[in-house]
Amino acid sequence: MPCKTAVIVHDDYLKYDFGPWHPFKPYRWRLVLEILEKKKVFETGYVERISARYATLEELMLVHTPEYIEYVKRMSERGEGFLDYGDTPARKGVFEGAVVRVGGSLVGIDLLMNNVYKHAFNPCGGLHHAREDAAAGFCVFNDIAIAARYAQKRYNIRKIAIIDVDGHHGDGTQNIFYEDPDVLTISLHRYGIYPGTGWYTEVGSGAGEGFSINIPLPEGVDDISYLYMFNNIVVPVVREYKPELIILQYGADSHYEDPLVGLGLTTRGYQEIMDTVHQLSHELSSGRILVTGGGGYNVNNTARIWSIGVIRLAGLDIDIEDLHDKVVYVRESPSQYIIDLAEKIRSYLKKYYKDL
Ligand SMILES: [Zn+2]
Ligand SMILES: [Zn+2]
Incomplete structure (x- = not known):
C-alpha cells in the first residue's frame, strides 16, 4: 500500500547560492523533480509537490541566537566575504535562501503532524553543520534542529530521533x-575529514548522556559494511529509544563517486537505508518521518539517490532499475575492521541500550 508523500520545494531555494565555483549546488532539487516527472511519480496521486514557506524570526530563534540571525541578514545584504572561516560565502540573498529552506522542513512537520501526508521530503533541508550562533560547512541555519524543536513546541512531541x-x-x-x-x-560519517569530530565516545553529556550516537567510518566503506553497522547499532538503538518522530538527514555524499567524502555507498545501499528507516517509522512513530537532503557533490548521483528515496518512501510500484548504479560489489561480508569496530561501539553503548 503506497503512502502519501510530500516533496517540499520553493523557487527561492535557489537563493541559497554560494557562487558557480562552489561545490554546493542549489539546484539539485530541480533535477529530482525532473526525474520524478519522467517517472510519472506525481501522476500516481501519492506524491505531491508542496510549497515551502519562509520561517519566521521566532521559529529561527528556536535554535539560533538573535545576534547570529541579524549577522547573517546583514552579511547577506552586503553580499561579500564569508559567514564562517571560508567555506560558506555570504552572497546576496543567502539569508532568504536559508530561511525558506528552514521553512520547508517546518512545512514537512506540519504535514506529518496534521496527518495530511504520511511522509515528507525537503530536498533542500539537512543543513547539519550550522550552530546556534555560527555558520559552518555550507550550512547557515540548522533546519533539522529547528524542525525538531518546532515539533516539540507546537505539537507536544517529546522524543525525536535524528538519523x-x-x-x-x-x-x-x-x-x-x-x-x-x-x-x-x-550520525554515520567518514571519520578524519571535515569537521573532524564524531568519534564513538562522543555520547552526549549531563541529562543528554547516551543520546548522541556516532558511527565513525573509514575511507571506502561499502554497502555491506555500512549496512552491517546500520543494522547492528542504529536499528536496535532507535527501537529501544522509541521516537515519536524520525528525521532522516539523507545527505548523498556517502556515495562512492562523491568528490569530497570518500565513502563507498551505492544507490542500492542508500535504498536499503531508506527502506529500513521507512519501516522503523511505521513501527515506532506512526509513519511520521521527515527526510531532508544534505550534502551530495556529484549532482546527478545525488538526484538519483534522492529520487529513488522518494519512490521507495511512497512505496510506489515504479521500475527504478535505470536509476541505480551499474556497479555491483563482490564483497559478501563486512570487513574485519567494521566487525571489530561495531563490537567496540556496541560494548561502549551497552550501558545506555540494553538491547544492543
Ligand atoms: Zn510508508
Ligand atoms: Zn556532507
Whole structure:
C-alpha cells in the first residue's frame, strides 16, 4: 500500500547560492523533480509537490541566537566575504535562501503532524553543520534542529530521533542537542575529514548522556559494511529509544563517486537505508518521518539517490532499475575492521541500550 508523500520545494531555494565555483549546488532539487516527472511519480496521486514557506524570526530563534540571525541578514545584504572561516560565502540573498529552506522542513512537520501526508521530503533541508550562533560547512541555519524543536513546541512531541547518513559528521545538530535526552542524534560519517569530530565516545553529556550516537567510518566503506553497522547499532538503538518522530538527514555524499567524502555507498545501499528507516517509522512513530537532503557533490548521483528515496518512501510500484548504479560489489561480508569496530561501539553503548 503506497503512502502519501510530500516533496517540499520553493523557487527561492535557489537563493541559497554560494557562487558557480562552489561545490554546493542549489539546484539539485530541480533535477529530482525532473526525474520524478519522467517517472510519472506525481501522476500516481501519492506524491505531491508542496510549497515551502519562509520561517519566521521566532521559529529561527528556536535554535539560533538573535545576534547570529541579524549577522547573517546583514552579511547577506552586503553580499561579500564569508559567514564562517571560508567555506560558506555570504552572497546576496543567502539569508532568504536559508530561511525558506528552514521553512520547508517546518512545512514537512506540519504535514506529518496534521496527518495530511504520511511522509515528507525537503530536498533542500539537512543543513547539519550550522550552530546556534555560527555558520559552518555550507550550512547557515540548522533546519533539522529547528524542525525538531518546532515539533516539540507546537505539537507536544517529546522524543525525536535524528538519523544522519551524510558523509560528514552532523556536528551542528549534535552540539545543539548534546545535553538533551529528548532528541536522539545518530550520525554515520567518514571519520578524519571535515569537521573532524564524531568519534564513538562522543555520547552526549549531563541529562543528554547516551543520546548522541556516532558511527565513525573509514575511507571506502561499502554497502555491506555500512549496512552491517546500520543494522547492528542504529536499528536496535532507535527501537529501544522509541521516537515519536524520525528525521532522516539523507545527505548523498556517502556515495562512492562523491568528490569530497570518500565513502563507498551505492544507490542500492542508500535504498536499503531508506527502506529500513521507512519501516522503523511505521513501527515506532506512526509513519511520521521527515527526510531532508544534505550534502551530495556529484549532482546527478545525488538526484538519483534522492529520487529513488522518494519512490521507495511512497512505496510506489515504479521500475527504478535505470536509476541505480551499474556497479555491483563482490564483497559478501563486512570487513574485519567494521566487525571489530561495531563490537567496540556496541560494548561502549551497552550501558545506555540494553538491547544492543
Ligand atoms: Zn510508508
Ligand atoms: Zn556532507
